[in-house]
Amino acid sequence: MNKDVSPHDLISATSSIGTSPGYMPGFGNDFETEALDGALPQGMNSPQKVNYGLYGEQLSGTAFTAPSHQNERTWCYRIRPSVKHTHRFERVDLPYWKSAPHVNPDVTSLGQYRWDPVPHADEDLTWLTGMRTMTTAGDVNTQVGMASHIYLVTQSMVDAYFYSADSELLVVPQEGRLRFCTELGVLDVEPQEIAIIPRGLVYRVEVLDGPCRGFVCENYGQKFDLPGRGPIGANCMANRRDFKTPVAAFEDREVPSTVTVKWAGQFHETHIGHSPLDVVAWHGNYAPCKYDLKTYCPVGSILFDHPDPSIFTVLTAPSGVEGTANIDFVLFRDRWMVAEDTFRPPWYHKNVMSELMGNIFGIYDAKPKGFIPGGMSLHNMMLPHGPDQTAFEGASNADLQPEYLANTMSFMFETRFPQHLTAFAAHEAPLQDDYIDCWVDIEKKFDGTPGKK
Numbered sequence: 001m002n003k004d005v006s007p008h009d010l011i012s013a014t015s016s017i018g019t020s021p022g023y024m025p026g027f028g029n030d031f032e033t034e035a036l037d038g039a040l041p042q043g044m045n046s047p048q049k050v051n052y053g054l055y056g057e058q059l060s061g062t063a064f065t066a067p068s069h070q071n072e073r074t075w076c077y078r079i080r081p082s083v084k085h086t087h088r089f090e091r092v093d094l095p096y097w098k099s100a101p102h103v104n105p106d107v108t109s110l111g112q113y114r115w116d117p118v119p120h121a122d123e124d125l126t127w128l129t130g131m132r133t134m135t136t137a138g139d140v141n142t143q144v145g146m147a148s149h150i151y152l153v154t155q156s157m158v159d160a161y162f163y164s165a166d167s168e169l170l171v172v173p174q175e176g177r178l179r180f181c182t183e184l185g186v187l188d189v190e191p192q193e194i195a196i197i198p199r200g201l202v203y204r205v206e207v208l209d210g211p212c213r214g215f216v217c218e219n220y221g222q223k224f225d226l227p228g229r230g231p232i233g234a235n236c237m238a239n240r241r242d243f244k245t246p247v248a249a250f251e252d253r254e255v256p257s258t259v260t261v262k263w264a265g266q267f268h269e270t271h272i273g274h275s276p277l278d279v280v281a282w283h284g285n286y287a288p289c290k291y292d293l294k295t296y297c298p299v300g301s302i303l304f305d306h307p308d309p310s311i312f313t314v315l316t317a318p319s320g321v322e323g324t325a326n327i328d329f330v331l332f333r334d335r336w337m338v339a340e341d342t343f344r345p346p347w348y349h350k351n352v353m354s355e356l357m358g359n360i361f362g363i364y365d366a367k368p369k370g371f372i373p374g375g376m377s378l379h380n381m382m383l384p385h386g387p388d389q390t391a392f393e394g395a396s397n398a399d400l401q402p403e404y405l406a407n408t409m410s411f412m413f414e415t416r417f418p419q420h421l422t423a424f425a426a427h428e429a430p431l432q433d434d435y436i437d438c439w440v441d442i443e444k445k446f447d448g449t450p451g452k453k
Helices: 391-396 422-426 433-440
Strands: 021-025 032-034 055-060 075-076 090-091 110-115 131-139 143-152 160-164 168-182 185-189 193-197 203-219 244-245 255-265 265-271 277-282 288-290 313-318 323-339 354-362 376-379 402-413
Touching: 110 433, 131 354, 131 376, 131 422, 143 168, 143 323, 143 402, 168 354, 185 193, 185 244, 185 288, 193 422, 203 323
Parallel strands: 160 255
Antiparallel strands: 021 244, 032 277, 055 075, 075 277, 090 265, 110 376, 131 143, 143 203, 160 203, 168 185, 168 193, 168 203, 193 288, 244 288, 255 265, 313 323, 323 402, 354 376, 354 402
């Protein structure tokens, strides 16, 4: 028994692979793990009787008839079937957690916006009560689009559990450490790591080191996958072995508990008499995981020009249009800049994608002033953006020696759909009213003299 896994008595498997205790390596792998010897059936999924008096149950993340390379499901062997983990539902209100479509007529989403870090509140906040939606895109009912959130968490969920039927959650910590106790095992995450929590998976969130703040991308559409590398080949960017999936862990606790479910943008609460985290063994490829962003291997130009930021894609959630993402998760981390005769920061542009950025730590090279750790910015579809005047002048006149870009880690939630601001983002979050002025000082430099630069 591992007493360090949870404040409760949570029985965990131990990893038989040479990795960190409690995790198995790989992305999209077919895993098998058991917390009690012999709990996992061999050679079949649904024996007439499962060892230890367990119930067999399948959790499906895709349609049964999805192509085999896309089909995702996990077989769970649990103390009670999950029909015992819900009862009558009552609607509850989480007023700061919004879902698309959410278009507020009193809010203008057209514009270039930037926010300082959302400050911690004086009140105790859990994973549910501390979620603050910033933008929404698409439609949760048709499983298209996304929402972006800030979480502020100071208090662990106690005998309280949650799952989203609407979405997969990509969690990006910026401050503090969280523990996700899920049906399939335990994930500890901290800044410079991310966690992926699949749609439909039950979990609770505990504070290991608080207060905690971070970013969440709520993905309504097809689940996140690794992008195709194309001519880059088999290696670099995010490598599959660096993703870590938890080993089986379970609770056998008879205690009054609350389960909250997000469904079609609404929240419902049900009460049961035990912990729902009772999966003793499981096998499959539909499971939570975490990833250390410091293992991301960036690829870039080694002679001239600045490639499109898509070269830094960590994860992508595809849409129905090939090559156009429902969501891309893009990482800008420390790296070498070596391109010759090149404007090295991101160039000025506007495109069909809506870009929401967050700063995990350090300085972002295109915005050296004002974009501080914990802050966010939004450049909606077909709105121009790019370096501020200071960054432009510095990069245009720099002595172009090889430069190591250090002390930086920012990311982008990018979607094909327009992102609509919530009332919280427009009126309560610390919006930088002067952000649009960062381009005011850009000068006209045109000179019609032939050959003049």
